[in-house]
Amino acid sequence: MANVIIWDGSATFVTGSTPFGFYDSDTQFQADAEKVAKFCGTRLGYPMMDVELQDQNMFACFEEAVSTYGSEVFQYKIRENYLSMEGSNSTIAVNNKIINPTLQRVINISKNYGTEADAGGYVTRHTGSLHTTASVQEYNLDQWAVDAGITGSIEIRRVFYEAPPAILRYFDPYAGTGTGIQSLMDAFDFGSFSPGVNFLMMPASFDILKVQAIEFNDQIRRSGYSFEMVNNRLKLFPVPKANSKLRFEYYKVDDKKAATFLDGTGLITNVGEVPYENPSYTGINSVGRQWIFKYTLALSKELLAYVRGKYQTVPVPGSEATLNQADLLADSRAEKTELLTNLREMLDQTSRQSQLERKANEGENLSKTLKEVPMVIYIG
Helix, strand or coil, rough: CCCCCCCCCCCCCHHHHHCCCCCCHHHHHHHHHHHHHHHHHHHCCCCCCCCCCCHHHHHHHHHHHHHHHHHHHHHHHHHHHHHHHCCCCCCCCCCCCCCCCCCCCHHHHHHHHHHHHHCCCCCCCCEEEEEEECCCCEEEEHHHHHHHHCCCCCCEEEEEEECHHHHHHHCCCCCCCCCCCHHHHHCCCCCCCHHHHHHHCCCCCCCHHHHHHHHHHHHHCCCCCCEEEEEEEEECCCCCCEEEEEEEEEEEEEHCCCCCCCCCCEEECCCCHHCCCCHHHHHHHHHHHHHHHHHHCCCCCCCHHHHHHHCCCEEEEEEEECCCHHHHHHHHHHHHHHHHHHHHHHHHHHHHHHHHHHHHHHHHHHHHHHCCCCCCCCCC
């Protein structure tokens, strides 16, 4: 151990004292670095025991502790808000920004389901038509696609056979619902108004419900006109009695299989592109700094263990002494794990979901408490 420099109890911080220099220009970091070095040295046994570290070693541990704290906090923020951040500008730092949650990415995801639910989506729906022939009941739509010059397979989504669009019969008093439009308006509390007033006052949802009612009723009451689709082979019921034109809607299967790629230049496309910079040490509150001081001590203890592990034992008069490398290493790892676990638990407790659940439980318990309060008896 004769060649190992022993810490002399002093610490002088200057710019360049840390490996990366992330926080060297921060005056608060400069002031705390010297204090933290003395704190770690004292906790490691100085002056009662030799500490085989230098102040630069402890400055490096201090820098790593601040970066680790910032990384944990910012990773939590990314997990909490990534769905709202994806696709946003990746060149603007968001350290001190309040992220307003949006539903745009959720909407984009739901559009894929909308394709299958016939409620929108990214895939283009095409229209086609064929001429039906009297007494011919079955038609091969794959062959129709080949004859029409369409490459690849198609998926039939809707066939318009006989029944006219529901919107054409929207104001038909005998349309589809089985009760007539007046009775339907009564069901939605619009029956007492004139038709003109109804048109102005009825919400759009009423129009949607009306059309859906007509279409659903057609499926039940006009079931004599129907079709069967198996492997793009269309079978019509009843058998056409005359030549006519039948329209349908379809997807190109290749369009559904193809992933949608958007140009992500300058945008956040993965968690590694979220523009968080190193935290501002001055902006970290006293609670965060206490965590950083303890984590710096754990790192310093780990580093000291590696130094002492190089020698294992040192000679003493008449014998040799075993160094406490194993104890230091075990303690440092346990302390680091505990500090990280506590920090992550605290961050999880501040998540949007945890706060809403806590508020809901608080409201429920408050409601139970208020139920036990006797009502005031009023005497008139």
